[in-house]
Amino acid sequence: MCLKDMHLPLPALSSSLRIGNVEIRNRVALAPMSGVTDLPFRRLAWRFGAGFVVTEMVASRELVCNAAESWARLKNSGIDPHIVQLAGREAHWMAEAAKIVEANGADIVDINMGCPAKKVTGGYSGSALMRDPDHALSLIEATVKAVRVPVTLKMRLGWDENSINAPLIARRAEAAGVQAITIHGRTRMQFYSGKADWDAIRAVRDAISIPLIANGDVDAVADATEILRRSGADAVMVGRSCQGRPWHAGVLAGAASQPDAAAIAAIFAEHYAMMLEFYGSEIGLRHARKHVAWYLERFAPDIAAAEKAEILTSKDVKLVSDRVATAIACSGLEPAREGMAA
Numbered sequence: 001m002c003l004k005d006m007h008l009p010l011p012a013l014s015s016s017l018r019i020g021n022v023e024i025r026n027r028v029a030l031a032p033m034s035g036v037t038d039l040p041f042r043r044l045a046w047r048f049g050a051g052f053v054v055t056e057m058v059a060s061r062e063l064v065c066n067a068a069e070s071w072a073r074l075k076n077s078g079i080d081p082h083i084v085q086l087a088g089r090e091a092h093w094m095a096e097a098a099k100i101v102e103a104n105g106a107d108i109v110d111i112n113m114g115c116p117a118k119k120v121t122g123g124y125s126g127s128a129l130m131r132d133p134d135h136a137l138s139l140i141e142a143t144v145k146a147v148r149v150p151v152t153l154k155m156r157l158g159w160d161e162n163s164i165n166a167p168l169i170a171r172r173a174e175a176a177g178v179q180a181i182t183i184h185g186r187t188r189m190q191f192y193s194g195k196a197d198w199d200a201i202r203a204v205r206d207a208i209s210i211p212l213i214a215n216g217d218v219d220a221v222a223d224a225t226e227i228l229r230r231s232g233a234d235a236v237m238v239g240r241s242c243q244g245r246p247w248h249a250g251v252l253a254g255a256a257s258q259p260d261a262a263a264i265a266a267i268f269a270e271h272y273a274m275m276l277e278f279y280g281s282e283i284g285l286r287h288a289r290k291h292v293a294w295y296l297e298r299f300a301p302d303i304a305a306a307e308k309a310e311i312l313t314s315k316d317v318k319l320v321s322d323r324v325a326t327a328i329a330c331s332g333l334e335p336a337r338e339g340m341a342a
Contacts, residue, residue, distance in 0.1 A: 002186035010228050013221070014041040014254040017205035017235055018050070019211055020150030020179040022081050022107050024235070026051040028224065028253035029182075031215060031239030032085045032110070032154070033118075035290070039075050041246055044078045044267070048247035049255025051235065053079060057112050057120075060088030074104055075209035081107035085154070087115065091142035098146045108149055111140060113155035113169075116188045124258035128187035131159050133169050142178045150179035154215075155254075157200050158191040165202065167207040174208045181208060182237055185216035185227075192240070198230040213237050224252050244294030246271065263301065269294050272321050281317060292324055300327035 011017075017024040030037060030045045032054035037045075042053040058071045060068045063086075065069040084101040085107060088094045098109045113136060115126030122128075129136040144151045153173050158164040170181050183204050185196030196216025205212050214233035214256035218224050219241040225238055242248045247267065259267060271291065276284035289312055296311070297301055311323050 010225065011234060013224055013252060017211060019108060019152060022150055024051050024252040025049075026255060027235035028041050029213060029235060029237040030054065030242060030249045030250045031237045032056055033113070033239050033243075034278045035116070035287075036243060038073070038278065038287070039077060040271060041084065041277050041291075042079060043274065044246035044251055044271055045242065049250025049253055051249070051253055052083055053249075054083045054085050054110055055086045055172060057085050057126075058069065058097070058101070059125075060086050061090070061093040062099045063094055063100060067218070073281040074101060074106075076105060081263070083108040083152075085111055085112050087112040087120065087144070089129070091138045094139045095146035098143045100149070101151050102147045104263060106149060106327040108150050108152055109143060110154055110179075110182075111143055113153060114155070114182075114184050114275060116191050117228055126158050126218075130155060130165060130169065130188065131163070133165060133172065136169060137172050137176060140173050140178060144177035144322065151177065152180040152182070154182040154184070156184045156186055156188055157197065158187050163187075164203075167203045170204045171207040174210050178210065179211060180211040182213040182215055182229075183233075185214065185231075198227045201227075203235060211235065212302045215240075217238065218252075221252055242300045245290065260333055261302035262329050264295075264299055265325040268328060269321055269325045272324070276317060277278050285315060285317065285320075286321070292320065295328060299319070300324070300331045303327050 003097050011027055013027050017027055030050045034056045037056050047052050058070050058073045074084060082105050083265040086094060086097050101109055112126055113129045120126035157166045157167055166183055183201045185198050185201050201214050213232045213235045214227045214231040215237040218227055218236050218238050224229040224236045238249050243279050252260055272288055275288045277289055296308055310322055314320050
């Protein structure tokens with residue numbers, strides 16, 4: 001039943017949700033973010049109580065052709081459900097990749113039709129698929145038919161303001177067997193500029209009866225509540241607001257408390273060590289730099305520019321770990337409740 005009545009009670013963020021036959025423990029999910037939501041990040045977000053977490057985008061053709069990076073993105077460790085996001089432009093590769101991820105333990109397969117990056121849309125994947133709904137549906141149908149596990153879809157409102165076709169695609173996707181849909185409240189041409197249009201997501205709610213997840217500019221509990229009210233969605237997904245805060249989705253869901261400065265320093269040290277273990281020291285250092293920068297920006301904003309530059313360019317693992325943990329612990333700052341938005 002569509003939530004067309006603005007006065008229906010809002011679902012509690014802490015309450016469970018079902019996607020097909022999969023139980024979701026609460027209604028605040030961590031968005032898939034390429035280069036961010038690797039296994040170390042997902043493990044932390046899951047431990048702190050995110051309702052569900054999604055892998056980085058996995059390129060379907062590269063996976064089928066045994067690209068090492070694609071296979072690395074499939075890795076899981078105690079996260080349940082295991083949700084893998086696939087991207088591609090050809091139905092054959094999407095179907096074959098879906099079979100592979102199901103065989104390797106995926107509980108849900110998510111289709112990427114929302115990524116706005118030029119390197120993705122230039123290959124006619126991600127949000128570029130929204131420019132050709134018929135072709136997009138051929139990918140969706142092939143993926144659904146290829147697996148027994150639920151298939152979900154993540155997309156934007158449309159390609160640009162003149163082609164807001166998410167409701168149409170969502171309706172057809174549900175008819176094809178998709179079990180849940182996530183909408184980011186911007187068009188592809190907006191990238192992440194301006195403000196996400198939470199009200200525009202409601203048209204998708206009115207078009208489908210399966211679970212709807214709303215995404216875009218959710219940073220605080222008040223935002224999560226408001227996006228549910230205005231969109232009629234069943235759950236929220238947070239992305240950029242979790243950068244430097246892998247615990248944040250769990251906090252919004254009421255599953256974790258806001259950590260103090262000392263706890264954040266300890267979380268950073270653990271996160272850093274996990275990345276080095278996962279990637280190896282040399283590659284791990286490179287992957288960790290963006291995360292180090294986010295932690296410092298949020299929790300040690302007054303650190304001297306020269307010290308920050310030394311930390312971000314250092315190849316000394318112990319120096320980086322010790323300096324960042326000390327800077328955070330000594331800052332005395334509490335986590336900002338507003339800031340970079342999802």
